[in-house]
Structures are given as structure tokens and as C-alpha cells.
Amino acid sequence: MKWMAVGTASIAGLSLLSSCDSDKREAFFQDQFKELDENELKAVLERLERGYKKEYNADIEVNATAPMDHVLFGYGLDLSKCIGCRRCVYACVEENNQSRNPEVHWIKVLEMEKDKGADLLHSDVYYNPEQVPEEGHFYMPVQCQQCKNAPCVKVCPVEATWTEPDGIVVVDYDWCLGCRNCMSACPYGARKFNWASPEIPQEEINIHTEYLGNRPRAKGVVEKCTFCIQRVRQGLYPACVEICPVGSRKFGNLLDEQSEIRTIMKNKRVFILKEELNTQPKFYYFYGT
Amino acid sequence: MNMHLKEFIIGSIKLLFQGSKAYWAWVSTLLILIAIGIVSYYGQAANGLITTSMRDQVSWGFYIGNFTFMVGIAAAAIMLVIPAYIYNWKPIKEIVILGELLAISAIVMCLLFILVDMGHPERFWHMIPGIGKLRLGQSILAWDSLALTFYLILNFIIVSHILFRAFRIKDYSRKYVIPLILLSVPAGIAIHTITAFLYNGIAARPFWNSAILAPKFLASAFCSGPAIMIILFQVLRKTTKLQIENRAIWTLAELMAYTMFFNLFLTGAEIFKEVYSNTEHRVFTEYLYFGIEGHNKIVPFGWLAIIFDVIAFVLFLVPKTRKNFITLNIGAVLIYLGVYIEKGIGLIIPGFTPDVLGEIYEYFPSTTEILVTVGIFSTGFLIYTLMLKVAVPIILGEFNYKKAQ
Amino acid sequence: MPVQLNRGIILVSLVLLEITACNPFIQANQDDHISSPQHRDSVADSTKLIPVETFSSDYFPCSDCHSEIPLNPQRRELVEMHDDIVFDHDSENRWCLACHNESNRDSLVLAGGKLLGFNESYKLCGQCHGPKIRDWKLGIHGKRTGQWNGQKQYLLCVHCHDPHSPKFKKLQPMPPPRRPEDIKIDSIYEREEKDSTSP
Numbered sequence: 001m002k003w004m005a006v007g008t009a010s011i012a013g014l015s016l017l018s019s020c021d022s023d024k025r026e027a028f029f030q031d032q033f034k035e036l037d038e039n040e041l042k043a044v045l046e047r048l049e050r051g052y053k054k055e056y057n058a059d060i061e062v063n064a065t066a067p068m069d070h071v072l073f074g075y076g077l078d079l080s081k082c083i084g085c086r087r088c089v090y091a092c093v094e095e096n097n098q099s100r101n102p103e104v105h106w107i108k109v110l111e112m113e114k115d116k117g118a119d120l121l122h123s124d125v126y127y128n129p130e131q132v133p134e135e136g137h138f139y140m141p142v143q144c145q146q147c148k149n150a151p152c153v154k155v156c157p158v159e160a161t162w163t164e165p166d167g168i169v170v171v172d173y174d175w176c177l178g179c180r181n182c183m184s185a186c187p188y189g190a191r192k193f194n195w196a197s198p199e200i201p202q203e204e205i206n207i208h209t210e211y212l213g214n215r216p217r218a219k220g221v222v223e224k225c226t227f228c229i230q231r232v233r234q235g236l237y238p239a240c241v242e243i244c245p246v247g248s249r250k251f252g253n254l255l256d257e258q259s260e261i262r263t264i265m266k267n268k269r270v271f272i273l274k275e276e277l278n279t280q281p282k283f284y285y286f287y288g289t
Numbered sequence: 290m291n292m293h294l295k296e297f298i299i300g301s302i303k304l305l306f307q308g309s310k311a312y313w314a315w316v317s318t319l320l321i322l323i324a325i326g327i328v329s330y331y332g333q334a335a336n337g338l339i340t341t342s343m344r345d346q347v348s349w350g351f352y353i354g355n356f357t358f359m360v361g362i363a364a365a366a367i368m369l370v371i372p373a374y375i376y377n378w379k380p381i382k383e384i385v386i387l388g389e390l391l392a393i394s395a396i397v398m399c400l401l402f403i404l405v406d407m408g409h410p411e412r413f414w415h416m417i418p419g420i421g422k423l424r425l426g427q428s429i430l431a432w433d434s435l436a437l438t439f440y441l442i443l444n445f446i447i448v449s450h451i452l453f454r455a456f457r458i459k460d461y462s463r464k465y466v467i468p469l470i471l472l473s474v475p476a477g478i479a480i481h482t483i484t485a486f487l488y489n490g491i492a493a494r495p496f497w498n499s500a501i502l503a504p505k506f507l508a509s510a511f512c513s514g515p516a517i518m519i520i521l522f523q524v525l526r527k528t529t530k531l532q533i534e535n536r537a538i539w540t541l542a543e544l545m546a547y548t549m550f551f552n553l554f555l556t557g558a559e560i561f562k563e564v565y566s567n568t569e570h571r572v573f574t575e576y577l578y579f580g581i582e583g584h585n586k587i588v589p590f591g592w593l594a595i596i597f598d599v600i601a602f603v604l605f606l607v608p609k610t611r612k613n614f615i616t617l618n619i620g621a622v623l624i625y626l627g628v629y630i631e632k633g634i635g636l637i638i639p640g641f642t643p644d645v646l647g648e649i650y651e652y653f654p655s656t657t658e659i660l661v662t663v664g665i666f667s668t669g670f671l672i673y674t675l676m677l678k679v680a681v682p683i684i685l686g687e688f689n690y691k692k693a694q
Numbered sequence: 695m696p697v698q699l700n701r702g703i704i705l706v707s708l709v710l711l712e713i714t715a716c717n718p719f720i721q722a723n724q725d726d727h728i729s730s731p732q733h734r735d736s737v738a739d740s741t742k743l744i745p746v747e748t749f750s751s752d753y754f755p756c757s758d759c760h761s762e763i764p765l766n767p768q769r770r771e772l773v774e775m776h777d778d779i780v781f782d783h784d785s786e787n788r789w790c791l792a793c794h795n796e797s798n799r800d801s802l803v804l805a806g807g808k809l810l811g812f813n814e815s816y817k818l819c820g821q822c823h824g825p826k827i828r829d830w831k832l833g834i835h836g837k838r839t840g841q842w843n844g845q846k847q848y849l850l851c852v853h854c855h856d857p858h859s860p861k862f863k864k865l866q867p868m869p870p871p872r873r874p875e876d877i878k879i880d881s882i883y884e885r886e887e888k889d890s891t892s893p
Contacts, residue, residue, distance in 0.1 A: 178408015220408025247837030344874035
């Protein structure tokens with residue numbers, strides 16, 4: 001292998017091996033999530049919980065819930081209703097233990113002009129009027145589209161990100177190199193990077209976490225919306241769906257013909273962003289009225 | 290073979306410590322710059338990549354731009370290889386080694402640029418096939434890491450073999466070397482094509498998603514790599530007993546002129562497409578050359594690259610200016626700088642500005658990034674210097690097993 | 695009940711309070727099951743109306759006062775009571791008695807004369823707002839909380855839309871994201887001086 005890299009790694013490895021902290025050693029050599037067998041996974045989750053207890057002084061539980069069978073999650077967003085209040089953005093931040101400083105938002109709300117229609121190039125994410133909605137404007141929130149043909153999954157050199165059977169594109173934060181190839185490949189700007197160590201206020205930590213979801217991350221790894229994997233795999237709605245005061249967010253199982261999202265797709269005119277890129281998102285925009 | 294290996298190694302180390310005042314001044318300067326780079330990197334490693342200017346909107350920057358440029362330099366070594374070994378063209382033959390040593394230094398620099406750009410460089414082992422999980426299925430970056438490693442090892446084997454044989458006052462084995470060299474030609478083309486595909490294949494960035502990116506990379510690599518060689522040969526001619534014919538240098542310059550023409554042609558083709566089709570995708574090219582809505586930090590660089598390229602092209606094309614060493618050297622510097630800007634700032638930043646949701650964040654390298662880059666360049670120069678310190682005496686026949694005893 | 699559900703309901707209630715802060719309206723609800731035979735959702739049986747706080751026990755049952763007050767069907771500006779209600783819901787063509795049953799104010803009344811409890815007020819809205827009520831029954835219109843594959847909580851129209859003055863008031867937006875140029879290493883140093891839990 002590249003000799004300097006081997007040299008660096010050997011030094012790093014040796015120094016780690018020589019350190020008495022077996023947790024740190026195990027963390028360094030931890031395999032990718034999908035390669036872990038049952039026992040290894042249990043050990044990993046326990047080690048993580050130990051580590052989080054030390055770091056955050058909170059009893060954070062880390063689960064690795066399996067996906068449900070016959071489920072493919074889909075999301076609907078009613079553009080006729082969104083008023084751009086950004087409550088979804090901050091509900092997500094709290095639910096998913098995102099860093100407050102430096103700030104990480106998984107959801108971006110774009111303000112657009114009604115008579116120009118959906119035009120990303122001329123949208124504004126920093127709108128800050130006294131009140132919303134502003135006259136003549138409408139609002140389009142954008143988050144991870146959980147693409148079926150995800151370009152981020154395609155380009156990751158080490159398979160630190162992949163699509164789960166229930167359709168959620170996940171990141172293994174302990175396997176991610178931080179090369180950010182996925183970030184350049186995502187056409188929706190959905191992936192965020194931890195440019196510094198995340199900061200979460202003690203009193204706002206959400207202690208119910210998933211390994212592949214909202215557990216606290218370290219600096220130098222990529223993260224993104226997971227449709228609140230820790231909630232939806234328990235049958236609950238994502239936090240953004242629950243908090244939206246005007247009911248513009250819809251969620252359900254695309255494989256269930258009776259679900260809300262399938263009903264929307266059947267009765268309303270759904271569209272997806274940048275469809276010419278053939279990413280096949282599971283995030284459908286529509287105009288309810 | 291092993292009987293002279295110990296003498297070779299000890300002799301080489303001794304050579305490294307023998308040098309003129311100029312040599313020591315050069316090496317000391319490089320070591321100081323490397324130290325500065327390491328200190329800056331330490332700040333980055335401790336605090337995270339927030340010490341760079343990269344943010345979510347522009348997630349790749351100076352480091353990756355330098356990486357791309359250095360891959361081109363590494364690939365350019367084969368430009369010397371083809372006439373030298375294949376056609377046994379004497380004027381270039383001895384000096385091809387110097388080109389291959391440059392390729393090795395360049396690849397090491399590429400590796401360093403990637404490592405400093407990663408959020409978790411210690412996790413690079415995840416990319417080792419068998420030990421980690423290298424996704425060769427669809428990830429171009431995975432293929433790039435293999436290709437670069439292969440090219441490094443290949444060049445290292447070729448050069449070590451030739452030099453060690455020369456140390457033992459034996460001719461290199463054509464049986465082994467020629468096939469390897471034949472292999473290094475597609476390998477060199479491959480590394481830069483794959484690096485181009487890294488950008489080319491990303492549909493989310495229309496500025497990069499253009500089929501001519503791979504040929505453009507090759508053209509700009511072939512005209513910028515030899516620029517270093519041209520200057521280096523003149524330096525070596527003066528400081529050592531190495532004989533390098535003018536003819537070799539002038540031929541190189543002529544080849545560079547033609548590849549620069551192709552590079553300019555492809556640039557022109559790109560600009561035509563943006564201006565004539567006039568879709569929203571022209572906004573990236575607009576940002577590079579004219580700025581958008583008052584954001585125009587890199588506009589001077591966009592134009593400088595073109596101006597440097599054109600001037601260098603003319604200087605190398607016209608025999609009179611090509612053969613005049615003053616204009617030749619000016620041309621070499623200009624071509625190097627022009628392509629450096631084109632492949633660094635001129636490639637990465639417009640790809641991200643505006644970002645995929647239309648936002649404009651003006652990226653410009655931070656102090657950390659510049660200092661670390663200086664450190665890495667110094668590392669590359671140092672490695673090259675040290676290798677030359679051993680290689681040139683071997684080529685001249687001054688350093689061999691007889692004299693080492 | 696899982697913590698998330700609790701939080702969800704707390705969030706929803708907080709939001710509702712926020713929206714309704716300036717829009718007092720009446721609802722009465724003792725019965726909290728919705729029966730919607732047209733509803734093709736597979737979880738129709740497990741849908742549940744959110745039990746609503748009555749506006750104030752001062753008002754319901756309305757018959758406490760109105761059984762004694764003589765009926766005056768003349769359209770007019772109210773001055774003695776209910777003068778705080780701003781009526782702006784097709785006011786050109788309708789007024790209170792278009793929806794509130796004349797003879798017994800404890801009921802609402804449909805256009806055809808059929809009486810309705812306040813817990814079924816959506817049927818009244820649906821008379822005019824056909825597409826909306828169809829969408830609402832399918833879950834496309836309006837907010838649902840709970841479980842995407844199980845029990846859901848629906849809201850009545852009047853939970854969000856003040857029937858007297860239905861146009862939504864604007865909200866103050868939450869803060870915009872920080873600009874990338876404002877995310878700096880200095881802010882990291884600052885926070886390290888404070889007592890924080892970041893590793």
C-alpha cells in the first residue's frame with residue numbers, strides 16, 4: 001500500500017495499541033456496520049453507550065432496530081400549505097441531536113416567488129421577515145430525498161453509506177472517512193458535514209437513538225436526514241411531520257396502497273426535484289389545493 | 290543483487306548528507322516550510338476541518354484542487370517515457386528517470402493532499418481491499434485510489450530497478466523494464482482519466498458533468514508536467530555534470546505547445562456550449578469569468594489562467610521564443626501557473642458555486658489550507674530533491690558499487 | 695406510551711395553543727371517536743379525534759343562556775354578548791344563524807336543516823368545502839400525529855381554522871440558518887471557554 005500511509009497508520013496503530021484504553025482500540029478497528037455479527041454489534045452498541053455516558057454525562061441508549069418487512073418509506077410535501085415557519089427545521093435539530101455550534105440543519109426551507117414558480121437558482125434560504133408567509137412567496141423545504149438511485153451511495157469509496165431495505169439511505173458514522181465525495185454528488189444538498197466537534201446542550205439531548213440515525217456524531221463525518229429512522233421504525237411519524245403546524249408534511253408506506261402517501265400520489269399531481277437526474281427520490285412534492 | 294544492496298542504501302544515505310551550501314540552504318528551507326505545514330495541520334486535526342474555508346455549500350476546495358493538479362503532473366511523466374524507451378530516443382533517454390522520480394514525488398503529494406482533506410485520515414485503512422471495504426463496484430474514488438497506488442508502485446519498481454542496476458554498473462533488463470514501461474503509459478493515462486471521471490460522473494454538478502473533462506485533464510496535464518522538467522533540466526545542467534541536450538528541452542516544449550493548443554481548444558468548446566445553449570447551467574462558467582451578483586472573488590483567476598495559457602502557447606509555438614531560454618522559462622512558469630489555476634481554483638470552486646440549491650458561498654482558501662499546502666509542496670520538493678541527490682550521481686556514473694566501497 | 699409520542703403530543707398541543715392564541719373558538723366534545731365509512735385508510739378503525747378543550751366552560755352549554763333569550767333572527771351587529779367575535783367568513787351572504795341552530799344553540803345546523811353536534815362540525819364545513827373535506831378524510835389535508843402504521847390522531851377543522859375568521863394569521867418564522875461565512879473557528883473557541891458538554 002502507499003508506504004507513507006502505511007507508515008502513518010502503523011504509528012497511529014501502534015500508539016493506539018499501546019494506549020491502555022481498550023475501548024479506543026476497539027473503536028479504531030471496528031468493522032463496517034453490515035459486517036458486524038450479532039455479538040459484535042451488541043458489543044459495539046454497549047461500547048458506544050459507555051462512551052456517550054462519559055462524553056455527554058447522559059444515559060444515551062443506542063439501538064440497532066431492524067427495518068420492518070414490506071415497508072418502503074415515502075414522504076409527501078404540500079407546497080400549497082407550507083408557510084415557511086421553519087418549525088420543522090428546529091424540531092429535527094432537537095430530535096436528531098444535531099450540533100448547535102457549529103450549526104447543522106438537515107432541513108432547508110427555500111423561499112420562492114409565486115409567479116416564478118419552483119426555481120432553485122433564484123430561491124432564498126436566508127429569508128427572515130417579521131412574519132411568514134410573505135406576500136407573493138411560497139416555501140419549499142428540502143431535505144434528504146432518500147433516492148432509490150442515490151448518487152451519494154454510488155460514489156462512497158468504502159460503503160459508509162447505503163440504502164436500507166425500507167428505503168432509508170443511512171450513514172455508518174464510525175466507518176465514514178470524511179472524504180465528502182457524497183456531498184459533492186448529492187444534487188439536493190442534503191448531506192451535512194461536521195466541520196468541528198458537534199455541540200449539543202446537555203438539557204436538549206435526545207437519549208433515544210439509533211446507531212444509523214440520531215446518535216451523537218463526532219467531528220469529521222457526514223450526516224443527513226434519515227426520515228427519523230429511530231421513530232419510523234417504531235411506527236411513529238418523523239419529527240418534522242408531527243411539528244408542522246399546517247399539516248403540509250405527509251408520510252407513509254409506499255407499499256401500502258391505503259397509506260396517505262399513496263393516496264396523495266394517486267389523487268394529486270406529485271413531482272420530484274431534478275427528475276432529469278434519475279435519482280428517483282422518495283420525497284414527493286405536490287400542491288394540495 | 291542483495292550483495293550490493295547494503296552498499297547502495299548506506300551510500301545513498303551518505304550522499305544525502307553531502308552537498309553544497311546551496312543544497313543545504315534549499316533543504317533547510319524546505320524543512321522549515323514542512324514544519325510550518327505540520328503545525329498548521331495539527332491545528333486542523335485538533336479543531337476539525339472548520340479551520341479551512343470549506344463548508345457544506347463548497348465541500349471540496351484547495352486541497353482537492355491541488356490533488357487534481359498533482360495527479361496531472363504525475364501522469365505527465367509518461368510523456369517523456371514514450372519517445373525515450375519505446376523509440377530509444379537518445380536525447381531524452383537518461384532524463385526519463387528524472388521524470389519518473391517526479392511522478393513518484395507527485396503521487397506522494399497527491400496522497401498527502403487526500404489525507405489532509407479527509408475528516409478521519411486514520412480511517413484510510415477502510416479503503417484497503419480485503420481489510421476494509423473498498424467499493425470497487427461503482428465508486429470512482431475507490432478505483433482512483435487503486436490506480437494511483439498501482440502507478441506509484443510501478444514507477445517505483447521501474448526506477449529502482451534501473452538505478453540499482455546502474456549502481457551495479459549493469460544495463461537495465463530490457464526484458465523486465467520495457468513491458469513495465471509499456472504498462473506505465475496506459476497507467477499514467479488511466480490515473481488522470483479516472484481522476485477526471487471523479488468529477489465528470491457527478492450529475493449534481495453541471496460544471497463538471499461534461500464529457501470533455503477527461504481529455505481536457507490529459508491535455509492540461511501533458512502541458513504542465515513537463516514545465517517543471519524544463520526548468521529542472523536547466524538547473525541540473527548547471528549544478529551537476531549531467532548533460533542534457535538543448536534538443537531534448539526544445540522538443541518537450543514543442544510537444545507542450547501542441548497539448549496546450551488542445552487544452553485551449555477544449556476550453557473554448559466548453560465556453561461555446563455554455564454561451565450558445567444559454568441554459569441555467571451557464572451560471573457556473575459565468576461565476577468563474579464574470580462573477581454573479583457582485584460575487585467575483587475568483588474572476589481574476591479565471592482570466593489569468595487563460596492569459597497565461599495563451600501567452601505560453603505562443604511562446605512555445607514560435608521556434609524563436611521556444612529556443613530562447615529566457616522566453617522558454619517564462620513560458621514554462623506561465624504554463625505551470627496557468628494550469629495550476631485552471632485545475633485548482635478554476636475547476637473546484639465554480640463546480641460548487643452556486644450550490645445545488647442556488648446558494649452562493651464564496652470560497653477562498655484559508656490560512657490553514659495555504660500553509661498546509663505549502664508544507665505538502667515542500668514535502669514533495671524535498672522527496673524529489675533527495676531522490677535526485679542519489680539518482681543523478683548514479684546516472685552520471687559517479688555513484689556505483691565500485692566507488693561506494 | 696413512548697416518550698416520543700408524549701413529546702409529539704406536547705409539541706402538537708403547544709403548536710395548537712400558539713395558533714389558537716388569538717383565535718378563540720368554541721368546540722364541544724364529549725364523544726371522541728370519528729366514524730368515517732368513506733375513509734379507505736386501513737387504519738380507519740383506530741383513528742381518534744383529539745379531545746379538545748372547550749373554549750371555556752363559560753359558554754357551553756349555550757342553552758344555559760339562550761333558552762331564556764327570545765330569538766331574534768334579524769341580522770345585526772351583536773353588542774351585548776359575543777361582540778368579541780370578528781365574523782369574516784363569507785359575511786356578505788351569511789351570519790351566525792347560518793351555522794348555529796336557531797332554536798337550540800347547543801347544536802349546529804346543516805343547510806338542509808339537519809342538526810349536528812359540535813363534535814361533528816366538520817360535516818358543516820364540508821357542505822361548502824367539498825374538495826377540502828374529501829382530502830381531509832384521506833389524510834391529505836390537515837395534520838395527523840401518532841403512528842404512520844397504527845393509531846393516528848386527527849384534528850377537526852376548527853382545531854386549526856377559526857370558523858368565524860378562518861384566514862390564517864401569519865406566524866413569526868424561526869431563525870434562518872447561519873451563513874457558511876459566519877461559521878468560524880472563533881465561535882468554537884468561544885464555546886470551549888463556556889462550560890459545555892462538547893467532547
